[in-house]
Amino acid sequence: MTTDRLGVYIHIPFCASKCYYCDFCSTAAAKREKIDAYVYALLCEIREFAKAQKEKRWVDTLYFGGGTPTLLSLENFADILSCANDCFELLRDAEITAEANPKTADFEKLSGMRALGINRLSIGMQSVHDGELKALGRIHKFKDFEDFYADARRAGFDNISVDLMYGIPEQTMESFEASLDVLTALSPEHISSYCLKIEEGTRFYQKRETLILPDEDAVCDMYERMSDILGKSGYTKYEISNFAKHGRESRHNTKYWTCDEYIGFGSGAHSFVSGKRFANSRDIDAYIETDGAGTREGEEVISPSVAENEYIMLGMRLVRGVDIPKYEARFGKSFEEQFGKKLKKFCPEFVILSENNCKFTDKGMLVSNYILAQILDFS
Ligand code: SF4
Known part of the structure; x- marks a missing residue:
């Protein structure tokens, strides 16, 4: 059983330019006509999905991700939100x-977005050092971020998340601490941290032999220092990489971790709907040409055992861990009978097991993959 409230994710695959580490589905410097055509296809896809539902679904989170959604015009945002409302x-x-990136929206656009009902921004800052931003291939300098953040506050956004990266080429603990100090002084409601990974198909991957990256120990130290500061x-910290002020956890992203x-x-x-996972193809032109239809790939019906493993694996990413009564209601099994014996050998050093929750300790988080492999049945 899942909650009847649906989360809606809308992908905007356009960016001002491609960052050197990025393997997300996004393309650089698209023309306005292409963005408008893409939005038209989005509206078609949303309407087709809604038509196929027996009744209108309740939606409690809507997330524009990318890419860089702030490259949309206010008319684009208005059309999508009005379609979602219908x-x-x-x-x-x-x-x-x-999601938003500095230099891609001015005060007027941010005010317009707020007036349309967008009530949370997630801004890509990554670092406060211009040298690190340049090394990542970002188009903004720190001053651009500061101006953007101030504009967003003036436009009425009182719920802002900021992205921060570590493990950046030539980054040191001192430079990372400076990023943390400057960021906490700005006091956003939420901070998402990302450890740089070198992904195939990126510019960093091509020059991976020449990149000078902090080693594994240095990266672990940065993570621990960040958690502390x-x-x-x-x-x-409410999830391995996400930090929030009281009550400002991302409601949308939490849906991913609670299945x-x-x-x-x-x-x-x-998507994950009606016990099925599926995705649209990353081919943006095909998406536009078919008005958002016909690009769905690989639908997978999630078997009960896979669903159970996912529920535990994703739930244990949350610092509060797995909610045991919810697990039992969803799968009709006793958590104690399923996992109690296997988990006890990791308690209390790595796992804390109480009547209502099962969660990792800080030490357990560091070896979470090993413990999950011991307790879950992947056969
Ligand atoms: S702004 Fe974000 S989505 Fe766009 S290229 Fe950079 S990392 Fe990728």
């Missing part, structure tokens, strides 16, 4: 997030 029962207190600055339903629209978007 096709779903969008709750009055729905969390509506847009953010904890002392009023942020609670709640979400529908993704747009090229490369993933």
Whole structure:
């Protein structure tokens, strides 16, 4: 059983230019006509999905991800939100997030987005050092981020998340601490951290032999230092990489970790609905040409055993861990009978098991993959 509230994800695969580390579904410097055509295809896909539902679904989170959604015009945002309002029962207190990048929207656009009902921004800062931003291939300097952040506050955004990276070429603990200090002084409501990974198909992958990256120990130290500094600055770590002030956890992203339903629209978007996982192809032109139809790939019906493993694996990413009564209601099994014996040997050093929750300790988080492999049945 899942909650009847659906999360909606809308993928905007356009960026001002391609960052050197990025393997997301996004393309650089698209013309306005192409963006408008893409939005038209999105509207078609949303309407087709809604038509196929027996009744309108309640939606409590809507997330514009990318790519760089702030490259959309205000008319694009208005069209998508009005379509979502027509096709779903969008709750009055729905969390509506847009990912945003500095230099891609001015105060006027941010004010317009806020007026349209977007109530949360997730801004890509990554670092406060211009040298590190340049090394990552970002188009902005730190001053651009500062101006953008100030504009967003002035435009009325009181729920802002900021992305921060570590493991950046030539980054040191001192430079990372400076990023953390400057960021916490700005006091965003939420911080998402990302450890740089060199992915195939990226510019970094091509020059991977020449990159000077912090080693594994240095990266682990950065993670621990970050947890410490953010904890002392009023942020609670609620997921391995995500930190929030009280009550400001991302409601949309939490759906991914609690295996709640979400529908993704747009090229490369993933969905989990009615016990099935599926994704759209990353081919943006094909998506536009077919008006958002016919690009769905690899539908997988999730078997009960896979669903159970996913529920435990994703739930254990949350610092609060797996909610045992919810697990039992969803799978009709006793958590104690399923995992109690296997987990006890990891308690209390690596795992804390109480009546209502099962969660990793900080030490357990570091060896989480090993423990999960011991307790879950992948046969
Ligand atoms: S702005 Fe984000 S999505 Fe766009 S290229 Fe850079 S990392 Fe990728």
